[in-house]
Amino acid sequence: MNLQEMTEQYGWTDEEARLRNAICEIGKLCYQKNFIVGADGNLSALLSDGTMLITPKGAMKGFLSPRKLAHVDMKGERVDDGPECSSEVGIHIVCYEERPEMKAVLHCHPPHCVAMTIAGIDLQVPIIPEIVVTIGGIPTTPYATPGTDELPDSIREVVRCSDTLVMKNHGSVTLGTNLLDAFKKLDMIEHTARILWLAHAVRGGIDPLPDEAVQKLLETRHALGLSMKNTLETPCGVDKKP
Secondary structure (H helix, E strand, C coil): CCHHHHHHHHCCCHHHHHHHHHHHHHHHHHHHCCCCCCCCCEEEEECCCCCEEECECCCCHHHCCHHHCEEECCCCCECCCCCCECCCHHHHHHHHHHCCCCCEEEEECCHHHHHHHHCCCCCCCCCCHHHHHHCCCCCEECCCCCCCCHHHHHHHHHHCCCCEEEECCCEEEEEECCHHHHHHHHHHHHHHHHHHHHHHHHHCCCCCCCHHHHHHHHHHHHHCCCCCCCCCCCCCCCCCCC
16 A cells, blocks of 8 residues: 555545654564564654654564554553554653654664673774764663663663663664664664674774874764764763773
8 A cells, every 4th residue: 555545545644654654664674684573672753743653562563564553642642543552652752852853763672782781881982983973972871671761761861962872781772853864873883783792702802992083083073064962072971981
């Protein structure tokens, strides 16, 4: 069924039909790239009326249907007769509250990112130049119990200054101006974690880039007009160095 047929059959706006379809496509990508397994994780996109489309409770993200997404307000309450939303909707609400310019949030479980937090390796340390220029840093937030208010509260301060983060022992959160932007950042942080995983396996400890080199890279990002918030320049809730 194409987007026009969806709008006609279900009474959705063009925007809602497009975002429902996009969430399903991004869910497939996350599943195919092993960023999510089983019913883990949750994906959301913000509609222009301030409501949110989000994956429903217990859904397998590689097999989503546009019709079976939850549609909720900023309290997590349903605004239609669709399914109940994910129990971790609070993560998404906090992200949209703190970063109103962002329109999509992906919470996934990329294995190398999570493994690095379990091993106590700080992904925020500046090592890969391209990541310093684009993302800036990948902070790790303290462990908090999934499915409780502890979890959104544990990321609130860091989200103010970073488009990406990894929750200790749990999973990642990436924010984007759209779903593809949030997925791009997810792809980048897992790629970074895999590189660092391999480097630690070969050598053990890794030396970060010198402060002078990091400063030059940050100046480059400004010259390129990149404005993503990052904790290397504004360390909300985290230390600049481990």
